[in-house]
Amino acid sequence: VWDQLNKMVKDKADNTNNRFGVGSEINRRLTGGPFPFWGCPPKDALTTLQPKRTREHGEGDLAEFRFADKAAKGAHSIWKLYYNGSVGGQAIVGIPAARRLRDARNARVWPFETGFKALTEADLDGVDVVIAEVYPSLLKAVPAPGEVKDLAQVRAQAEHFAKLDEAGKLGAVFAPGKDVPAEVVEAAQAEEGWILGA
Known part of the structure; x- marks a missing residue:
């Protein structure tokens, strides 16, 4: 595709x-x-x-x-x-x-090329970029003065994931929730993809 x-x-x-x-x-x-x-x-x-x-x-x-x-x-x-x-x-x-x-770049597309799982440093050895789908409306974003809503949403997403990364918690966000059925995990990895943080 x-x-x-x-x-x-x-x-x-x-x-x-x-x-x-x-x-x-x-x-x-x-x-x-x-x-x-x-x-x-x-x-x-x-x-x-x-x-x-x-x-x-x-x-x-x-x-x-x-x-x-x-x-x-x-x-x-x-x-x-x-x-x-x-x-x-x-x-x-x-x-x-x-x-x-x-x-x-030496990039991988999540979850198609990385698996739908928590990502570790070992999983990303030699990988410079992980490409992931986001849904900006998942987070509440308040536009700064003069800032359009779309820009505020992208900024909020970047700040959110950067904070998780700084805290050593970003890798876990790539895993499915505990209640996600196996057939959904398989569909996400093989065909549909997933939204980071959903």
Whole structure:
């Protein structure tokens, strides 16, 4: 999936990108219609991508929410490409950027390449960067004067994980909670991923 998105996504220095076209093409390949991705400005609507969701997820469809999304209260659907909380658009553009970072540095992607477990120094021997998904709304962030909400959320996440790291507690955050079923751990490691701290 990462390789395919890397081929498809065009993300320019001026912050323009083709995420709606990519979502539309994936919909065409998966269902031939405007599903499962949805959400775009009306001017960008296509036969295979509509501004609003055209139907609910049903039996046999890809799930609307991953296990991690359900664990992170308030998370939006990965299929939502536009409007507030449009994590799908961020994922389409972000995954190729994360892939470039992974390829340029000695990096590992959690939990796909590290396992869904507490990470120790031995696990990270020779690793410079661990790439992990975050959900900024997991932490309450108060914007500083003149600071936009998104910036405050990113700052709060960075400060939170830096404090855990300084206290020697960050490695434990990469493990699933004690009540997470084995099949969820397997799905997170093999296909769905997970949200750090969820």
